[in-house]
Amino acid sequence: MSPAIEQSRGATWLSLLTGNAPLVAGYPASVRVADAKLSGQDARYIAVVPDPDNRFPRVRNGEVGLVEGWELARAVHEIIAADQNSETKRPVVAVIDVTSQAYGRREEGYGIHQALAGAAGAYSSARLVGHPVIGLIVGKAISGGFLAHGYQANRLIAFNDPKVMVHAMSKASAARVTLRSLSDLEAFAARVPPMAYDIDSYASLGLLWRCLKLANPDVPTASDIAVVESTVAAALEDIVADPRRDLTGRLGAQNRQASTKVREMLRAQWSPRQP
Amino acid sequence: MNIEEMLSRNSFIELDARKRARALLDADSFRELIDPFERVTSPWLAQQGVVTQADDGVVVAKGIIDGQPAVVLAIEGAFQGGSLGEVGGAKIAGALELAAEDNRKGIPTRAVLLFETGGVRLQEANLGLAAIAEIHSAIVDLRRYQPVIGIIAGTVGCFGGMSIAAGLCSYLVVTRDARLGLNGPVVIEQEAGTAEYDSRDKPFIWSFTGGEQRYHSHLVDAYVEDDAQQIRGVVSAFFQKGLPNKNRSELYPGFLACLAEVDASAQATPETIRAIYKKGFSS
Numbered sequence: 001m002s003p004a005i006e007q008s009r010g011a012t013w014l015s016l017l018t019g020n021a022p023l024v025a026g027y028p029a030s031v032r033v034a035d036a037k038l039s040g041q042d043a044r045y046i047a048v049v050p051d052p053d054n055r056f057p058r059v060r061n062g063e064v065g066l067v068e069g070w071e072l073a074r075a076v077h078e079i080i081a082a083d084q085n086s087e088t089k090r091p092v093v094a095v096i097d098v099t100s101q102a103y104g105r106r107e108e109g110y111g112i113h114q115a116l117a118g119a120a121g122a123y124s125s126a127r128l129v130g131h132p133v134i135g136l137i138v139g140k141a142i143s144g145g146f147l148a149h150g151y152q153a154n155r156l157i158a159f160n161d162p163k164v165m166v167h168a169m170s171k172a173s174a175a176r177v178t179l180r181s182l183s184d185l186e187a188f189a190a191r192v193p194p195m196a197y198d199i200d201s202y203a204s205l206g207l208l209w210r211c212l213k214l215a216n217p218d219v220p221t222a223s224d225i226a227v228v229e230s231t232v233a234a235a236l237e238d239i240v241a242d243p244r245r246d247l248t249g250r251l252g253a254q255n256r257q258a259s260t261k262v263r264e265m266l267r268a269q270w271s272p273r274q275p
Numbered sequence: 276m277n278i279e280e281m282l283s284r285n286s287f288i289e290l291d292a293r294k295r296a297r298a299l300l301d302a303d304s305f306r307e308l309i310d311p312f313e314r315v316t317s318p319w320l321a322q323q324g325v326v327t328q329a330d331d332g333v334v335v336a337k338g339i340i341d342g343q344p345a346v347v348l349a350i351e352g353a354f355q356g357g358s359l360g361e362v363g364g365a366k367i368a369g370a371l372e373l374a375a376e377d378n379r380k381g382i383p384t385r386a387v388l389l390f391e392t393g394g395v396r397l398q399e400a401n402l403g404l405a406a407i408a409e410i411h412s413a414i415v416d417l418r419r420y421q422p423v424i425g426i427i428a429g430t431v432g433c434f435g436g437m438s439i440a441a442g443l444c445s446y447l448v449v450t451r452d453a454r455l456g457l458n459g460p461v462v463i464e465q466e467a468g469t470a471e472y473d474s475r476d477k478p479f480i481w482s483f484t485g486g487e488q489r490y491h492s493h494l495v496d497a498y499v500e501d502d503a504q505q506i507r508g509v510v511s512a513f514f515q516k517g518l519p520n521k522n523r524s525e526l527y528p529g530f531l532a533c534l535a536e537v538d539a540s541a542q543a544t545p546e547t548i549r550a551i552y553k554k555g556f557s558s
Contacts, residue, residue: 007418026531055539055540056539057539058467058471066534067531067534070443070527070530070531070534071527071531073524073525073527074527074528074531075407077527080370101457101458102465102466103458103462103463103466103467103471103472104463104471104472105463105471105472105483105542105543106537106539106542106543107457107458107494108457108458108463108472108484109483109543109544109545109548110484110534110537110543110548110551110552111442111492111494112443112458113438113439113442113455113456113457113490114442114458114494114523114524115530115531116439116442116443116457117439117440117441117442117443117523117524118524118525118527119437119528120408120411120415120443120524121411121415121442121443121522121524121525122523122524122525124411124412124415124416125415126410126417127412128416128419143395143404143435143436143550144435144436144439144457144458146404146412147404147407147408147436147439148439151404151405152408152411152412153409166401166404167400167401167404168394168395168397168400168401168403168404168435168436169395169397169400169462170465170466172465173461173462173465173466174397174400176461176462176465177393177397177461177462178398188323188398191322192319192322192398193397193401194319194361194399194400194401194402194403195319195398195400195401196401201401202401204553205401205405207405208400230446234336242413246372246412246487247408247409247412250405252407256361256402256405257318258315258317258318258361258362258365259361259364259365259402259405259406261315262309262362262365262369263365263369263372265308265309265313265315266308266309266335266366266369266370266373267369267373269309270308270310270337270373272306272337
C-alpha cells in the first residue's frame with residue numbers, strides 16, 4: 001500500500017479515535033470497522049477508505065460503491081441486532097472521508113442506488129431505535145457517498161479545513177448539468193451559500209453541530225486529538241440528553257428558513273379544518 | 276395492449292403531478308397543502324435569475340385511499356427536471372414526518388411518493404442534499420408503521436439522492452418508461468468517459484436502468500402499464516398486503532452474496548445482471 005493511501009484522513013482518524021483497535025474481520029479493505037470505547041462505553045467506528053486494488057475499477061479512490069454500500073449496511077445492522085434486547089444502544093461513529101459515490105456502468109447496472117439505500121437505511125434505523133449516531137467529517141463528504149455514510153447521524157461534526165468539503169456534485173458535472181460555464185458556476189457558488197464548496201458556507205446552513213479548527217488534521221497534534229475526542233464525547237452526551245431521535249436539530253439557521261417555514265405551514269394545514 | 280385497450284385507458288404518464296396525485300386518491304378526497312396560491316417559492320432560484328414555480332415543483336396532497344388517511348407526494352418532472360431544492364424537499368420530508376407522527380398517535384396515515392426527479396437541484400445544492408437526507412430518514416421512520424409506496428412512471432425517471440429514497444420504499448412500482456439509477460447518464464459520462472457510459476446512446480441506457488430491466492433484476496416490485504386504473508389497483512394491493520417481511524434496503528446478505536458472484540473484471544451487461552440477480556435477495 002502506498003504511503004499516500006495510508007494517510008487517507010478517514011483511515012488516520014479511525015485509527016486515532018479507536019487507539020489502533022484491531023479491525024473487525026470479514027470486511028473488505030475499503031470498509032474499516034473497529035470496536036472501541038467512547039466515553040468508557042463500547043462503540044462501533046466505521047470508515048470508508050481508498051482501496052487501489054478494489055475489484056470494482058470505479059471504486060479505487062475512496063468512493064462508496066456497490067459492495068461498500070451493502071457492507072456499511074451490514075456493519076450497522078450487526079450493532080442493531082446485537083443490542084436488540086438491550087436497554088443500552090451502543091453508539092456508532094461514522095468517520096467521513098468519501099470522495100463520492102462510484103460512477104460506472106457496473107454500479108448502475110447492479111443497482112448502486114439500492115446499495116446506498118442499504119447503508120442510509122441502516123444508519124437511519126439505528127438512530128431511530130436509539131443508537132446514538134455521530135458523523136465526523138474529516139475530509140470529503142460528497143453527494144451519494146455522504147448520504148450513505150454519515151448524513152443520517154444525530155449530530156454532525158466537521159473539521160474547519162480547506163480539504164473538508166460537502167457537496168452534491170463535482171464542479172465540472174454541476175456546470176454541465178445546469179448548462180453553465182465553470183466560471184459562471186464558481187461566480188454563483190461565491191455568493192449563494194448552498195452552492196458553495198467550502199466548509200464555512202456549509203456551516204452557515206445550520207447542518208453541523210460543531211465545526212473544529214485543528215492545527216493539523218493530517219498529522220494531528222496531541223491537542224488536536226484531544227479536542228476531537230472530547231467533541232465526539234460531548235456529542236454523545238448531547239444525544240443521550242435529547243429525547244428526539246429525528247433530524248430536527250438541523251433546523252433553524254438563517255440560511256435555511258424556508259425549511260422551517262414549510263414544516264410549520266404543513267403542520268397548520270395537516271388536519272382538515274372543522275367547519 | 277390492443278388498440279381498443281389503448282384507446283380506453285387513461286395514461287398516467289401524460290398527467291401532471293397534481294392530476295397524478297388526484298388519480299390515486301379516492302374520489303373528491305384530494306386536498307392540497309401549501310398549494311400554488313400560497314406561492315412558497317424557492318428563495319435561491321430567484322437570486323440566480325432562474326424562473327421559480329408557485330409550488331416549487333412538489334404537490335403535497337392529503338386524502339383517502341381505500342378509506343384510509345393518505346398523503347401523496349408528487350414531484351413535477353416538468354419543472355427543473357423534477358429537481359429538489361429547499362422548499363420542495365421540505366414539503367416531502369415534512370409531510371412524511373407528519374405521517375409518521377400520525378401513526379404514533381394512532382392515525383394510520385400512509386404515503387405514496389411519485390418520483391419524477393433528477394435528484395438534488397444543483398442551484399440549491401447543499402440544501403437539496405440536506406433535504407434528501409431528511410426524506411430518507413422520514414421514509415425509514417414511516418415504513419415501520421405503514422407501507423411507503425414509490426411509483427416511477429416516467430418519463431423523467433428517478434435519479435440522484437431520490438433514487439436512494441426509492442430504494443428505501445417498502446414497495447416500488449415502475450412502468451416501461453421509467454428509469455431508475457443513482458447517477459444521471461450525463462454525469463457518469465462526465466466523470467468516467469463515454470467508453471464507460473455513453474449518455475447519447477438511449478437504448479443502452481434503457482437496457483440498464485429502464486423499468487423492465489429493473490423489474491427482471493428484482494430491484495422493483497411491480498411492472499405496470501401506463502394506465503391510471505392499473506397503477507391505482509397496484510397501490511391498493513400493496514397497501515392491503517401490509518408491511519413486507521423485510522424491506523429491500525435491509526437485504527444486505529442476499530445482495531452481498533450476489534455481488535460476490537460478479538466478475539468485476541468484465542464490463543456488465545443487462546443479461547449478466549439478470550442472471551446474477553435472478554434468485555432474488557430474500558434467502
